[in-house]
Amino acid sequence: MAPHFSDDDIEEEQVHFQNVVTTFRQYARYSLNANNRRRKDIHTIPLADRELLTKLGYGQKLKDVDKAILANALFLNKIVENPEIFGHEIGDSVVDGDIGETDNNAQGARDMMMPVPAGGNTYEHAHSPPHTHPHDRPTRPSDPRRGGYRPTEFDMDKLRSTIKLFVRDWSKDGKAERDLCYEPMKKALEEHFEGRDRNTLRVLVPGAGLGRLAYDVAKLGFACQGNEFSHYMLLASYLILNRTQSIDEHTIYPYIHSFSNVSSRETLLKAVTIPDVLPSDLPPGSNFSLVAGDFEEIYGSENSDENEPQAGKWDAILTCFFIDTAKNIVNYLRILHRILAPGGVWINLGPLLWHFENNENEYPSIELDLAEVKELARTIGFKLYDERSIDTSYSSNDQSMLGYVYHAAFWKAVKVSPAE
Numbered sequence: 001m002a003p004h005f006s007d008d009d010i011e012e013e014q015v016h017f018q019n020v021v022t023t024f025r026q027y028a029r030y031s032l033n034a035n036n037r038r039r040k041d042i043h044t045i046p047l048a049d050r051e052l053l054t055k056l057g058y059g060q061k062l063k064d065v066d067k068a069i070l071a072n073a074l075f076l077n078k079i080v081e082n083p084e085i086f087g088h089e090i091g092d093s094v095v096d097g098d099i100g101e102t103d104n105n106a107q108g109a110r111d112m113m114m115p116v117p118a119g120g121n122t123y124e125h126a127h128s129p130p131h132t133h134p135h136d137r138p139t140r141p142s143d144p145r146r147g148g149y150r151p152t153e154f155d156m157d158k159l160r161s162t163i164k165l166f167v168r169d170w171s172k173d174g175k176a177e178r179d180l181c182y183e184p185m186k187k188a189l190e191e192h193f194e195g196r197d198r199n200t201l202r203v204l205v206p207g208a209g210l211g212r213l214a215y216d217v218a219k220l221g222f223a224c225q226g227n228e229f230s231h232y233m234l235l236a237s238y239l240i241l242n243r244t245q246s247i248d249e250h251t252i253y254p255y256i257h258s259f260s261n262v263s264s265r266e267t268l269l270k271a272v273t274i275p276d277v278l279p280s281d282l283p284p285g286s287n288f289s290l291v292a293g294d295f296e297e298i299y300g301s302e303n304s305d306e307n308e309p310q311a312g313k314w315d316a317i318l319t320c321f322f323i324d325t326a327k328n329i330v331n332y333l334r335i336l337h338r339i340l341a342p343g344g345v346w347i348n349l350g351p352l353l354w355h356f357e358n359n360e361n362e363y364p365s366i367e368l369d370l371a372e373v374k375e376l377a378r379t380i381g382f383k384l385y386d387e388r389s390i391d392t393s394y395s396s397n398d399q400s401m402l403g404y405v406y407h408a409a410f411w412k413a414v415k416v417s418p419a420e
């Protein structure tokens, strides 16, 4: 059953989409301005101090950062070259189009890509500790048709985080982090279905981010569907997954946006090339799709009728840094349980950084501890195996003077009984 959306929902979604596109397009101007602030600040200090900075080459470094911003902007502009393909209204025109990889079952929901939560926790902090809070949503009118949208620091932070996430998912530099996060999940999946014909096995990856885990699973021969609701992620992954011509096609500078905790100029200006693989290189007959929309809207349903299209449909679900995006973890776990096939496996890795904790939109937020999440999973009808903790970073710069390690919880859970 496709979710139902009111005209207001659709209108709000159009506006949000267009604001995200504007954020991509305003990146250069916004970021050059931010760098210019540093330049202006040089003139506020005594001349003798300024001379010492000149000797250090600080002014030259600022020029190099400007160049790197422009290089990033070139890449970001490619991402939003043809936003009409997402079927949203752009400016005055409405252009229908196909998202490319969307599968039919979720077609009805594909235009509902919900905005990211305001306030609340996200993993996507460019330079603030993971347990602080991003800026709130803008209070100024945000409808581009009412006089143009000026992206906020919140928007730009999302965009800068997206740039850094390319490193995690699609660069050689991200391999160490992927090996820690994605490899144990893939290994558990392969072991669980050892000897089975993989292309008949359906795997779902909710909260797919930039799509690498879902792609890797498809590459292993499973029929894999990623699901994601952030426009930033969807626009960005579309370019990589559907428009890549060659390995290392793009060069980005992910670390130029903060001068804090930087060990050297080389670290600040480090160029990263993407992608490290050719996404079109999937074996013939592969079944890989990325579905846009809210996980709960698409895969959940009030109706627990086993004939409901998603019920029992998935042989495996892989949640990587995802379950703590729930407002109501009980609903997430119920959905995971309902949509898994009998004997299906749910493989999880991630911390419990409850995204809606203290959010300023007054969304409810249920914040369980790890033991409670596991107990809840068992009560809902999962049997947990291979429970352990994996130390890993998330979208980290290993050359930064600051690093965070998550003691991420890993488990494999098998659906053993129907939910009550």
Ligand SMILES: C[S@@+](CC[C@H](N)C(=O)[O-])C[C@H]1O[C@@H](n2cnc3c(N)ncnc32)[C@H](O)[C@@H]1O
Binding pocket: 123, 168, 181, 206, 207, 208, 209, 210, 213, 227, 228, 229, 230, 233, 293, 294, 295, 296, 320, 321, 322, 325
């Ligand atoms: C912390 S990121 C993890 C991304 C990816 N799994 C990884 O490990 O890099 C969580 C992702 O879930 C997405 N997300 C959060 N809530 C969602 C929802 N209700 N439906 C679909 N995607 C959601 C976010 O947009 C974000 O891309």
